[in-house]
Amino acid sequence: MSNTKLSPGIVSSRLSKEEYSNNFSDAYPGFTDYEAKVEADRCYFCYDAPCISACPTEINIPLFIRQISTEMEEEAAKTIFDQNILGGMCARVCPTETLCEEACVREAAEGKPVKIGRLQRYATDSIMSQNIHPYIRNENNGKKIAVIGSGPAGLACSHRLSMLGYDVEIFESKSKAGGLNEYGIATYKSVDNFAAKEVDWLLKIGGIKINHNKTLGVDFSIDELRKSYDAIFIGCGLQDTNKISIDxxxxxxxxxxxxxxxxxxxINDFSSLPIGRNVVVIGGGMTAIDAAVQSQLLGAEKVTIIYRRNLENMSASKKEQNNATSKGVKIITNAIPTSINKQNGVHKLSLSYTEVEKQSGKLKELDQKFSIEADQIFCAIGQKFNNLLDVFKSNKGKIMIDESCKTSVENVWAGGDCVDQGEDLTVTAVAQGRDAAEAIHKSIISK
Ligand SMILES: Cc1cc2nc3c(=O)[nH]c(=O)nc-3n(C[C@H](O)[C@H](O)[C@H](O)COP(=O)(O)OP(=O)(O)OC[C@H]3O[C@@H](n4cnc5c(N)ncnc54)[C@H](O)[C@@H]3O)c2cc1C
Ligand code: SF4
Structure with missing residues (x-):
């Protein structure tokens, strides 16, 4: 075993090959045929089903579950993809516990919702694993659309536009497509290179070209694009992160x-990534949980999340929190870091406890202090948009869009994390990309 020492306590190869492989295997494997059938039979096929409106892409959930229960898996997958072409990834990463499954009537009645996410994965996997792409393009209409970013928003927009007969060119900064599906989602939620396989599958529609290593604002401008394309969609996500200010x-x-x-x-080899023995993660969202859990899975012995408010305020769901604590992650709430001192490679992190002022609702730092040691500290206090704000009207520091995803600039639409109506969820980015494509089509045919 080779140990690449960075600083004392942060080393690679903490675990055996088998341990890495077990730790990073599929967290929620697909249902077997039998399990899917049993779970599908739990659905009441509600009229006016609340699970549909709780899904940002409004998939007809009772319909696809009925199709599974009658062994029509291909049709079930099509029901899903009609609304959400990234239904395969969403089945793996959606916080269903705060979306469709929270709204399921069986959740209210008995605290056990129909496992909609896993049924969705069963249906979508059934045709993706056979490489069946159930859509063909309309006849080419001679119009060209530029899409910035190949994340969930850009991909959903491109696929829908291609179906409608447009030629689409995606411009992507990175060498791989997929956005945070490829670079952000926790490893154990999307195993076996699923993000890349899903992009390949989606591109089977044809008519979509991806130009890699091309960055809007560096290699070309919006004005240049507007001269060559009939419309533009911006799905460039959030490329910057908030930094903590601390002594x-x-x-x-x-x-x-x-x-x-x-x-x-x-990385292909988990043993090559060094990790601290004692890791601290600052933050309370999905990124904080994913960083903490994955540190633990890489072999850290002690992982602590520090969050400034209480558990109810964390944007990570209860299920995500429980997943972290079940893996041994400790969550310290109502605390903020105030200073760090590093000696002999070990950080001493000083913190203050906090409380919320009853009247103002503001967070107040208390005079009660404590400290913890860490070999490695990660900051996960949110991403931010720092792009293109001189070009578009903005709101909350992001691109402002109307109900049809149109921006303040003529012929430019936007969606996903970069817009003021984004929710930092894969499924919302997909819904906005799809809806923007329909709005672009409507605008072009009305001219
Ligand atoms: C660590 C982490 C974990 C997450 N886990 C989950 C989860 O489990 N479930 C969930 O629902 N959501 C999760 N999210 C949120 C989810 O990943 C995002 O909401 C979603 O990816 C947003 O899609 P998008 O297309 O708007 O942006 P992105 O996925 O960020 O894609 C934007 C694309 O645009 C490209 N780009 C950026 N700027 C330019 C430019 N100027 N020119 C050209 N290309 C550009 C980028 O390289 C990228 O490929 C997570 C986010 C993070 C950070
Ligand atoms: S709310 Fe639950 S039981 Fe009703 S249709 Fe949706 S999944 Fe089925």
Whole structure:
């Protein structure tokens, strides 16, 4: 076993090959035929089903579940893809516990919703694994659309436009397509290179060309694109992260959790990624949970999440929190870091407890202090948009769109994390990409 020492406590090859392989295997494997049938039979096929409106892409959930129960898996998959072409990834990553499954009547009645996410995975896997792509393009209409970014928003928009007969060119900064599906989603939610396979499958529609390593604002401008394309869709996500401001005797004490996760997603050999024995993650969202859980799975012995408010305020769902604590991650709430001192490679993180002021609702730092030690500290306090704000009207620091995903600039639509109506969820990005494509089509045919 080779140990690449970065600083004391942060080492690679903490675990055996078998341990890495077990730790990063599929967290929620697909149903067998029998399990899917039994689960599908639990659905009441509700009239006016609340699960449909709780899904941002409004998949006809009772219909696809009925199709599964009558062994029409291909039709079930088509019901899903008609609304959400990334239904395969969404089946793996959607926080269903706060969306469709929270709304399921069986959740209200007995605390056990129909496992809609896993049934969705069963249906979509059934045709993706056979490489069946159930759509063909309309006849080419001679119009060209530029799409910025190949994340869920850009891909959903491109696929729908291609179906409608447009030629689509995607411009993507990175060398791989998929956005955060490829570089962000936790490894154990999307195993076996699923993100890349899903992109290949989606591109089978034809008519979509991806130009890699091409960045809007660096290699070309919106104005240049507007001269050559009939419309533009921006789905460039959030490329910057919030940084914590803290007294520190070193400027390299805190690592970015999103970068750590992106590195983890791209390595082939988990043993090559060094991790601290004692890891602290600052934040309360999905990124904080994913960084903490994956640190633990890489072999960290002690992983602690520090969150400034209480558990109910964390944007990570209860299920995500439970997943972290069940893996041994400790969550300290109502605490904020105030300073870091690094000595002999070990950080001493000083913290203050906090409370919410009853009248103002503001967070108040208390005079009660404590400290913890860490070999490695990750910051996961949110991503932000720092692009294109001189070009578009903005709201909440993001591109402002109307109900048809149109921006303030003529012939430019946008969706996903980069817009003011984004929700930092894969499924919302897909819904907005799809809806923007329909709006672009409507606008072009009305001219
Ligand atoms: C660590 C992490 C874990 C997450 N886990 C989950 C989860 O489990 N479930 C869930 O629902 N959501 C999760 N999310 C949120 C989800 O990944 C995003 O909401 C979703 O990916 C947004 O899609 P998007 O297409 O808007 O942006 P992105 O996925 O960010 O894609 C944007 C694409 O645009 C490209 N790009 C950016 N700027 C330019 C430019 N100027 N020119 C050309 N190309 C550009 C980028 O390279 C990227 O490929 C997670 C996010 C993170 C950070
Ligand atoms: S709410 Fe639950 S039981 Fe009703 S249709 Fe949806 S999944 Fe089935």
């Amino acid at each position: 520190s005797n070193t400027d390299q004490s805190i690592e970015d959790a999103v970068d750590f996760i992106a590195d983890l997603r791209q």
